[in-house]
Amino acid sequence: MKRFARSTEMTLLVIGIVFFIGLVIASGGDLLAANSLRVLLQFLAVPILIGLAQMVVLAVGQLNLAVGAIGGFAAAAMGVLMADHGVSVPLALLIGFLLAGIVGLLNGVLVVLTRINGFIVTLATMTILLGVQYRLVGTRTVDAYPQGLKTFGAAALFGVIPWIFVVALIVAGLLAVMLKRTVPGRQLLASGGNPIAARLSGISNDRSVIVAHTLSGAILGVAAILTVASSPGVNKSIGGDWLLPSFAAPIIGGALLTGGSAVVLGTVLAAFIVRFVDTARAEFSLEPSWVNFVVGAVVLGSVVLGQVRTRRQERRSVVKSPDVAVAGGVS
Amino acid sequence: MTAPVSETATQALQEDAPIEKPPRGAPWWANQRIGLLVLVVLLGVLFGILRPAFYNQQLVIFPLLRDIAMFTVVGLAQLCVLSIGHMNLAVGRMAAFSMMLTGISYDLFHLTLYSGLLVGLVAGTAIGALAGWVIARTGVNSFVVTLALDFLLLGLIPLVYTGLTDNAAFVTKPPGMRELRNYSLADVCVGNVCGSPAVPQLALFAVVAMAVVGWIYARTRLGRELLMTGSSVKAAELSGIPTARRVITAHAMSGCLAALAGFMLAVSTGSIKATIGEEFMLPSFLGPILGGTLLAGGFVSIWGTLIGTALTSVIRKGLDLLGVGLESLNIYLGLILLVALSTDRVRTVLSERQEVRRQ
Amino acid sequence: MTLFQASEIVKVFPGVRALDGVTLSLEAGSVHALLGENGAGKSTLIKVVTGLYRPDGGRLLLDGREVSFGSPHESASAGIGVVHQERNLIPGFTVGENIMLQKLPTSRGLIDRAAIRSEALRWLAELELDIDPDQPVTELSVAQAQLVEIAKALSVESRVLLLDEPTASITPNEAALLFRVVEKLKDDGRAVLFVSHKLEEVFQICDTVTVLRDGASVLSGGALSELTRDQVVDLMVGRVHEALNLPDRTVDTSVAPILELRGVGTATGHSEVDLTVRPGEIVGLYGLVGAGRSELAKALLGLDRITAGEVLVRGQAVKIRTVRDALRNHKIGYVTENRKEEGVFLEQSVARNIAVTIWDRLRKFLGYVPAKSETEMVKSYVEQLGIRIASPSQHAGTLSGGNQQKVSLAKWLAAQTEILIIDEPTVGIDVRTKDAFHTLIWDLAANGLAILLITSDLPEMITLADRVVVMRDHRIQGELPNTHDYDQMSQQVIRLIHATPSTLGAA
Amino acid sequence: DSASGGAPKDDASTGTSAGPVTLKDGSQVKLALIPGGAHPYFQPWKTVAAVDKADFKLGDATFNETGEWDQGKQNNVINSLAAQGYNAFGIFGVSPTDINSTFEDLKAKGFAVGSLASCPAGDTNAADFCLSTDVEAAAYKAAKATIEAIGGEGAIVHLTGNNVDSNTQRRIAGVKKAIAETNGKVTELPVITDIDKDLSTAQKAVADLLASKGKEIKGIVTTAYNPAVAAADGVASSKLPIKVVAIDDDAKILSGIKSGGVAATVTQNPTGQAYIGGWLLALLQSKQCTMKTPGVIVDSGSFVVTKTNVDTYDEERKAKTTALKTEFEKQLSCQ
């Protein structure tokens, strides 16, 4: 517990709660109305998932630049299958999900086989998938798919908690359990934390990398399903804006770029905070420029101010050298 | 200048110490940079055969070189922070910010072309230094700090543009800007000897940037200390390198180069506008990393950045000329990149094998 | 009974033939020593045996049957446990998980935390370690981390246990605990391989020995009882090894101390630290692991806040803020104990590693550093310290531990410091190099350098120091003049360490 | 900034010909139509390029959208096409403030250049002509349609794209103008910009807007594609009585008009732009004609489409295209 109190998660939780209360007051309580809450949560589902998809690869010390492209591609595939080829909803969603997972797997395999930097591999797959997505939908917006799916996308538990948000939370929960409590999950984190040590302990870093990328693809598959279900249609712009938020959530949530950290809760909380910023924008009718400016200024400011306490620890750790930290990279 | 070590100690330490077997240098063809260069040349020849227009000096080579020059500078801007193991996600926005000030200096203060550029470079250096200062002071990951800075600038820049201009762009062109866009080395003559009309004058900026950055990293204390900081901050700190100051320097250099790249973009497209640099981020990483610069820090390659940038630009240009439509363009682009790099990788592995076999 | 055998093993790396026909056999119920100088190939052999490297020649036999391991996982399943030379814990994992990493207990598909805890506790208890299995490993000290690794190797309950320099960073007390465990394993009929540069330990616990030289076994499976220490050393070195013979050296006590600490307290918890070092003097700072000696050194360099007392350099009270400040303005250098992370830049050339402190001095206009003056400077130190390199552009990471340590020292010599703090200079360094280092340190002092020597190696301390200062729990326990008599000194030092404040007062 | 006003009235002293102009020989003309990037708006251009080629017997006609909304890339595409022998360019400039430089370059090399679907920012147009929707007028019409749909009273909000684009600024001005004409009966909430990058962003922005201000809003006028799609969908699912006026006539939006989810849309005339533009460029490049006033700006028309005229608006548009041809014939001096 004491550790939790000092953790990034705790800080985020406090910031999130303060922010939310502020918003509720500013909206004169309107934000607590069922509809407002539902809208707030509705658009959290996908950001949470893309943050998690990135977090998983960050956990093995890799990057996935193709998050948006995988999601967009899978969404386009599902949309086109349903609208143009009359494939049934469950089958189309399954195919889309599998495609995303397979692309993730492919990313992992390519990184392992070619030993090219994951940055470049995912950049290349991103480029390819953007092409495929365009080829699938062109400039259209595909929306001729069964109403049932859209109904699910808009449905909410008690009229407040959207089902797609529940799905995202379930995925987050499963991922947390997987990373904290299963052998493959632990092995994945071990590979990220100290690949050499992991290898010496009989863990295959290659397998961890592949597992991480595949998981990332699969999570993006779910994100794509939720997007198809909840958006007015699918076009080539889907996924176009996922890359930066996918990094922002886990990194604000406390993930290390060098790997080894599993911050499911942090990622989810960070996604909440980012979402509150959107809500604030609508609430105060802010110009997006001001919103960006304020977000940037606040993050920079809090980073500068928040260091007063951490600074000393920071300095000590530079000096004290935890003997266990070994540089990342995949062996 | 010898160390205070006596003959006896020296002897004790040296006695029949067999030199560890010298690692034989890898064959030249295993060198990553050379591999990439060969690839660029091969692709150039291939595209030239398929479309002779590829060698059109005015319409293909000239803009191609202008692009390569600009993105090389963008790559160098990222390379400076990669050298210490950091990232600069605000590289494009720093360019936009600097050019905004350059634009103001042209529009409101009627500065000349180069004094305006100077204003931009100073602004870029300052904003980069700010990022570096925050990172050094707080120890927060450069990714987070530059991302936050990116947001801040993303907000600030449109506010200024919409406040100061009618069209969200500074359209005042100081004398010389138009010329710089179109002039090639053919317009630079020494006596009767003129340069090639295929080489844009703008490319000279990249040459200067490469020379300066290359000189810093290869020849000066600063460059070495940056690389050492990138290799291991702890060891650098304990070896008396002022790591905090180096972090600031690296980011300041990055900002300065971003500003230069922004200027090159502004000159080559025509006006100074808020969206300058939006497309910089991915290429800024792609060039250096393809060229062998390490994401983790400690090793940079200036030539590699140029060649890496050239590779992507040449592929794109070739596909353009082949008339590949948007349905296939990105697919081919990604595939060629993957295949090219995989073969590059296979080559390295083969050379290592061969070397082991030789022993 | 021969449990495990490796015969005629060959392993080639690009540029070096690390193993060139090594034969090793391990008997059940016996402890086998694997000896050799730095870079002889000991660790490489262990990595081949555990499936980390694929051998380029030779065979491995387990129970007389030929085996080949594709990965460490396979060797572990076959019953081979190992403690590698490098520290290999996963940051962010708890002590318990690290110990049980190779076979995480699960129940119904999920990791069984209770089982991890109880299992880990069992192995920690075996080593008499009082550590909470739920503690993150990042909070451990160097020695604790080392012991956790040993616990990790034990937890596999292997029939063959390979220990690569397990005692390099632990105190004699902790080592004694380890040896008790090794004895127990031996009595259980397991085979243990023990790699160490501390020959006293080797003679204490090992039965048989294999000696490697330049990647080949020069002695394979000899009984240790039939060999003398000198014979073993000669085998390792490949010629007759002369005992260390240090010339006389006297300290001029009339000279004012060049470094003086008066009642210094630090942010990390030191208090009332008094210490003086004169030019030409070697002051030994002894203490158990975690006593706070390295931290004191770092506080002196401005890496930690000094909260009380004063530091005087050449009689002047000073405030040192950074290492650069210490180096440039006060000529103080610090050779770190953690050479892999703080001492050398593994991915940089040897030349740059050494020259890093002198660029400041060599630089010309605009910070230009002429390559020529740099290489000359580097060359002279490479020669003087006998650093074994193929070329100055070789990466430091490819050097053996001993040579890395020389590089780490060389940069401070190059910097022409006058006060040098040397922290654990010979951890993991072979006998011959160790002797050379001792000569070197001795020599530096004879030439007027003031040296503060931090070491947990008591023989080393007693060989080199003029005075021994003992530290415990961030306080100075007392100070002893060194008589260079091992038996007497060691007793006095140990007594001083364990003296309670009251007995100190009485003394 | 009234575009069509810029055309000088036909004057006997300036022209040698008026009346129908037919292209004599287009075989030397290779026409390239270059949009800013992939966008549904430009899809008709693709077919029109082929029609141009057939109708005017051009040497070649192509459509290339690989510029991907980046002025640098678009310039590259243009240069590549020029290197391959294309000599007449109909271009939608990605960056209105930069595109004049590109036009100048092309003119300097002796190519015929038309600015299609968007005119350069500022007062000059370096292309031979600009044939484009007057974006301010179109936005004005859209706002008018919205005001009409909400019954002339209440608050409306304007959703649009990239704030730092001169066309966006013109659109914002057009909407403001229409609102100002109501003398305060209609009010405008702050404009929401920068939500055209992708559909999800637009959708989120609309949902947040409706959640926080849904009750105040009577109408939404959109002047960018993704916000239009998102607004139509968002309003329909929120069941609020808000009138949405969209832009363009993508299938998705037309179906919205038919189903009633979208009150009106303002369509432009991409077909006319490409067809007339192609014809003009061929005339200019084959040196058969020259512009009397180089750089003339002509409005290609914008049309309010509601449920009532959804099936017939295309006729109106075709008529406009024919009219455009006549209008340009007066602008030409031909041999």
Ligand SMILES: Nc1ncnc2c1ncn2[C@@H]1O[C@H](COP(=O)(O)OP(=O)(O)OP(=O)(O)O)[C@@H](O)[C@H]1O
């Ligand atoms: N991965 C590697 N690549 C290249 N060379 C290597 C590698 N690992 C070890 N070597 C070389 O192989 C030789 C044997 O090294 P090894 O680490 O086995 O020595 P060691 O006997 O364990 O020395 P020490 O006592 O210092 O630990 C050395 O010359 C070393 O530089």
Ligand SMILES: Nc1ncnc2c1ncn2[C@@H]1O[C@H](COP(=O)(O)OP(=O)(O)OP(=O)(O)O)[C@@H](O)[C@H]1O
């Ligand atoms: N038993 C322990 N429990 C917790 N922390 C410990 C323990 N032992 C050491 N430490 C940590 O180590 C720090 C002191 O380490 P330092 O490296 O300064 O000691 P040292 O005397 O140099 O020992 P070493 O031989 O390890 O270098 C303490 O501040 C503490 O954080």
Ligand SMILES: [Mg+2]
């Ligand atoms: Mg070893």
Ligand SMILES: [Mg+2]
């Ligand atoms: Mg220590």
